[in-house]
Amino acid sequence: MTDLSAAWSRLEAAAKGAEGRSIAGLFEAEPDRVPSMSFEAAGLHIDLSKQPWSAADRALAVELARAAGVEGARDRLFAGEEVNASEHRAVLHPALRAPAGSRFAALGAPVSGAVEETRAAIRAFAEAVRSGTRRGATGERFTAVLHIGIGGSDLGPRLVWEALRPLVPDLDLRFAANVDPAELALALQGLDPASTLVVVVSKTFTTLETLSNAEAARAWLRAGLGDAGDSHLVAVSAAPDVAQAFGVPAAQVFAFWDWVGGRYSLWSAVGLSCAVALGPDAFEALLAGAAAMDAHFVSAPLETNAPVQLALGHVFNRNGLGRPIRAVVPYAQRLRLFPPFLQQLEMESNGKRVDAHGRPVARPTAASVFGDAGTNGQHAFFQLLHQGTDVIPVDIVAVRRAGEGDPRAQTKLLANAVAQAEALMVGRPEAEVRAELEAKGLAPAEIEELAPQRAFPGDRPSSFILIDALTPEALGALIALYEHKTFVEGVLWGINSFDQWGVELGKTLAGRILEDLGGGEARLHDPSTAALIERLKR
């Protein structure tokens, strides 16, 4: 047995002991549980003491991280080694947000110079658009940006914009991702080609959805502005020649490198639209917040390393206790896109069934993630979290200081965040409900039926992440926290978190079916698929 499989076995055996054990009871046995399981990282406060692990379990989890070589893997990532082996690439999103003067290298080739140049170009471009130095073809100022991308090129910028957008923006920012033309049609509503900049983000500049929307947007620009419409096109791509062939002016193609994965890309020029719409200072502050989390991740010991601890808490639930689902509930309407962002980050990075050497994994990998903003989720899926037959750990994210609106409402929001974490853990015993119903004078037969329905089992774990205020720095730190958590989990499971081969087959088959739908004899398909194609051709 290797050290690693022995460490897994010890953790799994410990988790067996946690089944049916009261989490609240652990606080009595472990008087320093709250401070020892709370972490400060890049301005975030993270409390993992409502997780089902004991102090001893957690120590075994840290041993697992050590045995899995988390520290070495982290150092190889930051050193620009070939961490994404199946695509022979380095993985260097930390280089994108590093302080000026850093010296990152991808597979040995220096990248920090090019990163700094691009950052300067982003700033210059954003400032020129915002100040009106750079204007549209007819001399009008730009008042809107249409951002076209999909997946990581869409979810990241969309999250950042919703979280940080001013109520009345200087520049409006719209998004279109779906190949369904309805999304672009709605995004263009009320915009004028003369004052709209169109940013097209695609690493290869061949993504079906993005090109489909980019062509439609280019047609819309040309319809309003003639050939000059192309001067409103901006591209973010690793294939500048293809972007230029599409019609994007050479000076408006921003670089993007193969060592930046889509779901880790918002820190690159993929964030250009945000830099324009929020201002370059906000964008730089976002990067600085992520860089602060990077600094914590590379330097903090495993025992107090926030991304590592968050990953270990998750793995304890996922692998130790067999829990395949996790909910994420930000108590901040402005973070409502954080759950879908994490859905992509975690499920695309770690939804893998073979390890980095092509061997079947020994145990389940990424859990399914879902969630919505609190308190809204309380009126939707929380019934199942409290009283369903599955135990679903919850990540609760709360923001201490109010943004806009009545601060009393913000206090109600925070009270709910804390109360849900408490309620999930402590539950409500049937005896207490029974006594209450007796006091109300209900008949014994009814109490017999009703009390169990109104009792709560409790012992449903949660992590609590507290942000002081929803600033660009805090958002950057929060996103980077989960990026590194996801990476650490990938290391524990032995998988490559940076490829996505599972996306390929659907693309290939869609191409074939598109031809079949276009006419002619359909290719060989299973009878169900064949019947659907026939029905759609009618």
Next chain:
Amino acid sequence: MTDLSAAWSRLEAAAKGAEGRSIAGLFEAEPDRVPSMSFEAAGLHIDLSKQPWSAADRALAVELARAAGVEGARDRLFAGEEVNASEHRAVLHPALRAPAGSRFAALGAPVSGAVEETRAAIRAFAEAVRSGTRRGATGERFTAVLHIGIGGSDLGPRLVWEALRPLVPDLDLRFAANVDPAELALALQGLDPASTLVVVVSKTFTTLETLSNAEAARAWLRAGLGDAGDSHLVAVSAAPDVAQAFGVPAAQVFAFWDWVGGRYSLWSAVGLSCAVALGPDAFEALLAGAAAMDAHFVSAPLETNAPVQLALGHVFNRNGLGRPIRAVVPYAQRLRLFPPFLQQLEMESNGKRVDAHGRPVARPTAASVFGDAGTNGQHAFFQLLHQGTDVIPVDIVAVRRAGEGDPRAQTKLLANAVAQAEALMVGRPEAEVRAELEAKGLAPAEIEELAPQRAFPGDRPSSFILIDALTPEALGALIALYEHKTFVEGVLWGINSFDQWGVELGKTLAGRILEDLGGGEARLHDPSTAALIERLKR
């Protein structure tokens, strides 16, 4: 052993046989599989042939439905009996959308008369607002409606609006649900109190979030219009006196009955905002589509009853094959809120651990539901669906005819919907990948590592629901299909799908913590909760 537990045992035993069996292989053994597992209901086409059950398994599932008394339970629901026993209520959303002249009764008391009166009042009010007969306090026409509600009073109208809204609406419709004041602040942006109608939806008119937002909206109206601002308030409530005390003019309080559950309420006056913003004809057509599904549900034999079959397919995965998660992917951007709507419908209705008599359930109940619009989801969580370690059944919803925008893009969208269902089922064998990589000249060692990473296991089930066009009728039928599916599942599991006791505890604890945050000595809490309260008070 009762008939019911015997039927469960037979189905569970059959499901054991389905583990590891090829779904594609079933088409060879069952030549009429596609027609026999496809259903037409209220204009929808539903193909369940890519589910993992054989024809024999499905027959056992129908026997289970019979043994569980699905037909009798359905008839009791439509007869207005006390289906929601824990609250001593009938459950009669079908009455809300029934054709004129129907005679529904709740616990024996006729309701169809009051329903028709309310429907007429909704139509009259909507027409008056739309025609300009009814205007604001200053004589201006209403150009916007702000809808305030949460949970079912929010998700349903929001889904309907996004699905059916015109690109350039006559009347804009905005929503605010969250107690986080940021949502209301954004919803009010650009609106003028003089031309905005505020619709407040709360059964009891005491819901924390809704009242918090209603108070803020009332203050906004009064700030702009003085006392006359209250004349812009409309309420939908089962507590008309409380609504009037809040300031809503008596003539603007719409009725809502205790036999309408929040998550089944969009058909009632809860849909008023949609009737105003989309026009009463569209709203009535939505109801008619749902009524057509009701007619199918009450009359079709179990063997061809679409909601029953959808429920049985789900239960075969959930209980037979132990799959606790289901994804829902509408290939239509306009249906992007359908997954969160279903999340509430299914997880709040059936996320229960004791049966209607207070006994622990014998087997897992509601699965967790998540999803996003296709093709967007393909660039987010589909990696895990194809290559993750869990098998997650997928409901795919597609719309045949294009709405706005380029119809060629619509064809690409449909090709993707069909291709994903195919890819999930057929997968891609490692040998095929290996041959391709050999042909590309990769080194044997690399092929050894890479081929398994690029192979797809397949046998991941999906249901395919095809809508001809996204009309109000089709949307009504689609929602009603899932309402009845959810009800049937509740019957199979023996639970009450119409209460939500799991929401109570969090509310109680939030009230206490709100007081604690307000100052004074904090009550007794676990150390983690106490520490968070202290931190928030600082």
